[in-house]
Amino acid sequence: MLERSSRAKPEFESIDWSELNSSTVLARIKDAGIIGMGGAGYPTAAKLASGLHYGTRHVIANGVECEPEVNADRSLMRQHLEDVLDGLRIVGRCLDCDRLTLAVSDRLTYRSFHESDIDEVSCEIVGDNPANGEERILIKTLFDHTIPSSEYPSQHGFVVLNVATLFAICEAVRDGYRPTDRVVTVFDEERWVDLATPIGNLQDAPAPVRLGSKATGTKVLADSALSLTTNAVARDHPERTRACIHCGWCDDVCPRSLPVESMLRAQQTHSRELDVDTHYDACFECGACVVACPSSIPLLDWIRQGKVAASTKRLKQRANERFERRNERVSRRLSEESSAREVRIQTPREW
Amino acid sequence: MVIDRNRQTTSSVMVHVMVALLPGLVVQVWLGDWRTLVVIGASTIGALLTEIVCTRSTRDLSDGSAAVTGLLIGLCLPATTPWFVCLVASIIAVAIAKHAFGGLGNNVFNPAMAGYAAVLLAYPALVVEFDTVSGATALEQLAHRGSTTIDEVSDSPAFGVFGAAMHEWINLAFLTGGLYLIAVRVISSLLPFCVIAGIGVTAFMLDDGGSSTSHGSPLFNWFAGGTMLAAFFIATDPVTSPSNRMGIVIYALGVGVLAMLIRKYSSWPDGFAFAVLLANCFVPLLERIGRPRTSTA
Numbered sequence: 001m002l003e004r005s006s007r008a009k010p011e012f013e014s015i016d017w018s019e020l021n022s023s024t025v026l027a028r029i030k031d032a033g034i035i036g037m038g039g040a041g042y043p044t045a046a047k048l049a050s051g052l053h054y055g056t057r058h059v060i061a062n063g064v065e066c067e068p069e070v071n072a073d074r075s076l077m078r079q080h081l082e083d084v085l086d087g088l089r090i091v092g093r094c095l096d097c098d099r100l101t102l103a104v105s106d107r108l109t110y111r112s113f114h115e116s117d118i119d120e121v122s123c124e125i126v127g128d129n130p131a132n133g134e135e136r137i138l139i140k141t142l143f144d145h146t147i148p149s150s151e152y153p154s155q156h157g158f159v160v161l162n163v164a165t166l167f168a169i170c171e172a173v174r175d176g177y178r179p180t181d182r183v184v185t186v187f188d189e190e191r192w193v194d195l196a197t198p199i200g201n202l203q204d205a206p207a208p209v210r211l212g213s214k215a216t217g218t219k220v221l222a223d224s225a226l227s228l229t230t231n232a233v234a235r236d237h238p239e240r241t242r243a244c245i246h247c248g249w250c251d252d253v254c255p256r257s258l259p260v261e262s263m264l265r266a267q268q269t270h271s272r273e274l275d276v277d278t279h280y281d282a283c284f285e286c287g288a289c290v291v292a293c294p295s296s297i298p299l300l301d302w303i304r305q306g307k308v309a310a311s312t313k314r315l316k317q318r319a320n321e322r323f324e325r326r327n328e329r330v331s332r333r334l335s336e337e338s339s340a341r342e343v344r345i346q347t348p349r350e351w
Numbered sequence: 352m353v354i355d356r357n358r359q360t361t362s363s364v365m366v367h368v369m370v371a372l373l374p375g376l377v378v379q380v381w382l383g384d385w386r387t388l389v390v391i392g393a394s395t396i397g398a399l400l401t402e403i404v405c406t407r408s409t410r411d412l413s414d415g416s417a418a419v420t421g422l423l424i425g426l427c428l429p430a431t432t433p434w435f436v437c438l439v440a441s442i443i444a445v446a447i448a449k450h451a452f453g454g455l456g457n458n459v460f461n462p463a464m465a466g467y468a469a470v471l472l473a474y475p476a477l478v479v480e481f482d483t484v485s486g487a488t489a490l491e492q493l494a495h496r497g498s499t500t501i502d503e504v505s506d507s508p509a510f511g512v513f514g515a516a517m518h519e520w521i522n523l524a525f526l527t528g529g530l531y532l533i534a535v536r537v538i539s540s541l542l543p544f545c546v547i548a549g550i551g552v553t554a555f556m557l558d559d560g561g562s563s564t565s566h567g568s569p570l571f572n573w574f575a576g577g578t579m580l581a582a583f584f585i586a587t588d589p590v591t592s593p594s595n596r597m598g599i600v601i602y603a604l605g606v607g608v609l610a611m612l613i614r615k616y617s618s619w620p621d622g623f624a625f626a627v628l629l630a631n632c633f634v635p636l637l638e639r640i641g642r643p644r645t646s647t648a
């Protein structure tokens with residue numbers, strides 16, 4: 001069992017199951033400041049409101065933790081499965097939806113779910129591959145329903161919430177706590193960590209770290225603090241990076257079939273010949289390519305750089321187009337004015 | 352979709368390659384000549400030293416690519432090669448074919464084959480395989496046989512049960528090592544089998560049933576010379592082969608077909624070194640075929 005430091009008195013009144021209704025739950029979730037704790041940080045109250053608006057057929061607890069070497073959600077489920085499920089039931093009650101699914105990727109949770117006597121919720125196990133944690137792909141795997149990337153799952157009647165988020169919802173609604181701590185994989189070990197702990201305090205000697213898994217995290221300074229969305233703190237690339245040997249493994253593993261190697265090369269060489277700009281946004285940062293790369297290249301760092309560069313390029317292009325249109329407008333007006341003047345000059349005046 | 356590939360690093364890949372080369376090496380020493388060991392030792396040491404000189408540090412030795420280059424050169428050169436020729440081959444391989452092009456990952460030509468081909472051209476007399484038991488090897492007898500027919504030649508002791516004497520077993524051992532590499536997912540099966548198919552189809556089309564210009568059956572050609580070594584260990588070098596599927600197929604078939612054509616129509620007994628180097632020239636072109644792929648999402 002992981003140790004959790006004791007907390008102050010609950011900040012809110014606890015809400016009774018019998019008087020649970022959409023507006024009280026939504027207001028509480030909003031007041032407690034709960035956001036998507038899987039990493040995206042989308043405000044949960046907004047997600048639920050949109051679920052209410054469109055009508056929800058399925059609520060899915062996303063326990064498919066597929067980032068390499070991160071086990072925060074898994075250990076949370078091991079310790080507090082009942083609370084996570086209560087969170088799921090609360091959301092179900094709030095959205096008036098009775099099809100509740102817990103999706104997991106590890107056998108242990110799956111087995112302990114089925115050994116205990118749990119009602120209202122069904123549990124599905126999905127393959128442990130880096131793509132399955134993404135909500136659209138999870139919905140596709142579970143219900144064979146495709147959601148275009150331009151639309152939200154809630155528009156199709158699906159609400160997917162991370163298990164840590166559900167745990168926070170349960171504590172906020174049932175017990176009246178604002179989330180002040182969470183389970184984090186700190187250097188390959190799971191612990192309850194108080195939020196706003198400087199990362200420097202988690203390690204003996206300050207060293208560069210990544211917020212998130214080794215493969216998908218972003219590099220931060222040692223004094224940065226943790227947030228609700230941080231599920232892991234990892235050491236920054238212990239292995240030495242070598243040159244790309246063009247093995248193509250990154251391309252092979254990418255769940256989106258992106259030309260990862262070309263994207264890397266485009267970033268490293270600033271080559272204009274490779275037209276890969278359109279691919280950056282399709283990358284959902286699963287980290288599969290980073291894990292596969294035999295040369296330990298931090299591919300995601302390069303891809304993120306590419307994303308920024310590509311969007312800057314688009315903005316510049318748009319600004320240029322606007323500027324050209326304006327120039328055209330101005331010159332047209334000038335020429336119109338001057339021709340009108342010509343006409344005026346040419347016309348003999350009548351006295 | 353191959354997602355759960357075992358976590359591998361460049362060094363662990365090279366260790367797998369060395370393990371996979373072992374059976375072939377053992378058979379080659381066992382059936383052939385102990386001097387093979389000297390040749391392999393000289394080329395490997397030459398390659399490692401050159402790597403140290405070129406990078407001015409021992410840091411990059413751990414990725415094993417220099418060692419594998421030296422090993423491959425040693426396995427290609429005949430046992431009778433003088434040690435200094437081995438050194439020249441490995442120096443050319445590492446210093447010119449690899450580091451002059453910008454180091455690991457940027458080289459256009461397969462280093463091992465560039466080194467081997469260089470000494471093949473520079474010291475033709477010293478790099479001819481001539482073993483004490485059977486005289487010239489089967490492929491050399493075929494290359495320089497004048498007007499004798501295939502049946503007459505194949506009576507000579509240079510021919511074995513189904514391939515070339517001794518080389519059939521060496522090839523079988525390299526085939527085993529190659530299958531091991533596929534099993535541990537260091538290489539994909541597509542490339543080597545396309546090389547083998549290229550050899551097979553060309554040999555089949557050139558095989559007219561045994562006239563004086565015929566060059567033997569596909570089976571003979573698969574198990575003669577350096578076929579399996581080249582198909583599984585040399586052509587598969589990730590740096591100098593395409594990374595997209597279509598490119599791989601064209602590249603590998605090209606290697607097989609070219610090698611077979613060189614075997615038959617040139618005075619060189621085996622054509623893999625030149626076939627691989629020629630195919631290397633087309634890799635930048637082949638890389639364009641499959642790129643950039645469109646996203647499926």
Ligand code: SF4
Binds near residue numbers: 253255256257289300
């Ligand atoms: S490119 Fe993006 S989507 Fe593809 S494997 Fe890498 S991180 Fe995942």
Ligand code: SF4
Binds near residue numbers: 245249292293296297
């Ligand atoms: S996996 Fe790594 S070494 Fe291989 S092609 Fe991709 S970036 Fe290069």
